[in-house]
Amino acid sequence: MYNTGKVLIGIFIFIIFFTIPFWFNLGKVRALPKPELPKEEKKCVEDTEYMRAYHMKLLHEWRTKKIRKMQVYYMNQEGKLYIMSLQRTCMKCHTSKDKFCDKCHEVVVTHPDCWKCHIAPEEVRK
Amino acid sequence: MSIKRRDFLKIVGYGVTGTILSLGGGFIIGKGSEILAMIDKQGDKKGVKWAMVIDTRAFKTEEDFEAVIQACHRAHNVPNIPDKIREVKWIWVDTFERAFPTAETEYISEEIKKRKFLLLCNHCDDPPCVRVCPVQATFKREDGIVMQDMHRCIGCKFCMAACPYGSRNYNFYPPREYLSSMNPEFPTRTLGVVEKCIFCYHRLDEGKMPYCVEASQGKMFFGNLNDPESEVRKVISENIVLVRKPEISTKPKVFYII
Numbered sequence: 001m002y003n004t005g006k007v008l009i010g011i012f013i014f015i016i017f018f019t020i021p022f023w024f025n026l027g028k029v030r031a032l033p034k035p036e037l038p039k040e041e042k043k044c045v046e047d048t049e050y051m052r053a054y055h056m057k058l059l060h061e062w063r064t065k066k067i068r069k070m071q072v073y074y075m076n077q078e079g080k081l082y083i084m085s086l087q088r089t090c091m092k093c094h095t096s097k098d099k100f101c102d103k104c105h106e107v108v109v110t111h112p113d114c115w116k117c118h119i120a121p122e123e124v125r126k
Numbered sequence: 127m128s129i130k131r132r133d134f135l136k137i138v139g140y141g142v143t144g145t146i147l148s149l150g151g152g153f154i155i156g157k158g159s160e161i162l163a164m165i166d167k168q169g170d171k172k173g174v175k176w177a178m179v180i181d182t183r184a185f186k187t188e189e190d191f192e193a194v195i196q197a198c199h200r201a202h203n204v205p206n207i208p209d210k211i212r213e214v215k216w217i218w219v220d221t222f223e224r225a226f227p228t229a230e231t232e233y234i235s236e237e238i239k240k241r242k243f244l245l246l247c248n249h250c251d252d253p254p255c256v257r258v259c260p261v262q263a264t265f266k267r268e269d270g271i272v273m274q275d276m277h278r279c280i281g282c283k284f285c286m287a288a289c290p291y292g293s294r295n296y297n298f299y300p301p302r303e304y305l306s307s308m309n310p311e312f313p314t315r316t317l318g319v320v321e322k323c324i325f326c327y328h329r330l331d332e333g334k335m336p337y338c339v340e341a342s343q344g345k346m347f348f349g350n351l352n353d354p355e356s357e358v359r360k361v362i363s364e365n366i367v368l369v370r371k372p373e374i375s376t377k378p379k380v381f382y383i384i
Contacts, residue, residue: 067275070267071168072331079158088311116316117276124310
């Protein structure tokens with residue numbers, strides 16, 4: 001191989017150049033979303049870690065139970081009862097869709113179509 | 127081996143404390159199982175069959191109808207679409223001939239011919255719409271309510287063709303644009319789904335009466351058809367009632383006192 005040293009240096013510079021964004025942001029987490037949490041209520045239906053990971057599962061379970069299984073109340077791990085309703089239970093504490101749901105969903109580019117039918121608190125017309 | 131008085135008292139003390147604790151624990155667990163049974167039981171609606179009776183003699187003025195219709199449509203965010211062919215309605219008013227097209231009308235009284243009738247989904251015992259739905263978006267609950275699961279509806283309109291009463295409406299227009307006010311407690315629908323009256327299942331499950339029955343101020347009756355003591359059974363047995371299109375044997379559960 002001719003000019004091995006020069007070629008290797010060239011490849012090295014090329015790699016460094018194309019990975020510049022990674023070097024610039026090394027060790028910093030900039031895009032971490034900060035959804036606004038309710039001020040009065042400290043505890044969600046289940047604990048925070050569970051809600052963060054499985055809220056979609058919980059909502060799916062609620063919708064199946066409410067509409068297809070004729071149930072009204074959900075009991076959480078502590079034995080507390082909640083009415084299964086997105087608009088009447090979840091959005092009572094999380095009073096803004098823009099400041100709560102969308103904050104994370106936009107970052108991870110997830111667009112569930114809940115709000116095509118369900119009314120977000122900011123959309124209510126009197 | 128002898129036992130000291132002090133040790134004996136200690137052992138008795140432990141025993142008493144243990145008994146009290148376990149009693150308390152048992153009491154709490156007992157309470158918990160009551161709540162668990164309550165939770166399990168809430169979906170159990172066997173033996174319930176909801177039905178409605180409308181006293182058509184009591185509905186006289188335009189306002190009587192309007193109050194009922196507005197109560198339902200406002201609460202369920204039903205859009206007010208001006209296009210008569212593609213409108214959306216859950217409960218509406220029509221003439222005798224259109225409400226009971228197969229009834230013998232030649233010699234009945236003029237007053238009945240001119241009377242207006244409140245129409246809504248009949249929640250049939252043998253619902254044709256449920257039979258044709260390809261995705262089970264519409265289904266019959268155990269308590270007889272014909273439900274519509276908007277999450278599943280694909281908008282194929284088979285149920286509209288199947289319904290003999292014209293109770294089903296397709297959302298040809300974006301429904302939110304035709305709402306003057308919104309009830310934040312209930313969702314709207316979206317473009318391309320079929321909707322209809324749901325007998326206020328959400329209110330019945332919470333132990334309340336449907337909106338229309340509440341707004342009618344005694345002109346409509348609601349209750350369990352399987353319970354011989356219920357109000358609907360009493361009203362049906364005391365009056366002569368009609369159902370819409372009885373000959374196709376869908377067994378409607380909305381009765382009309384003539």
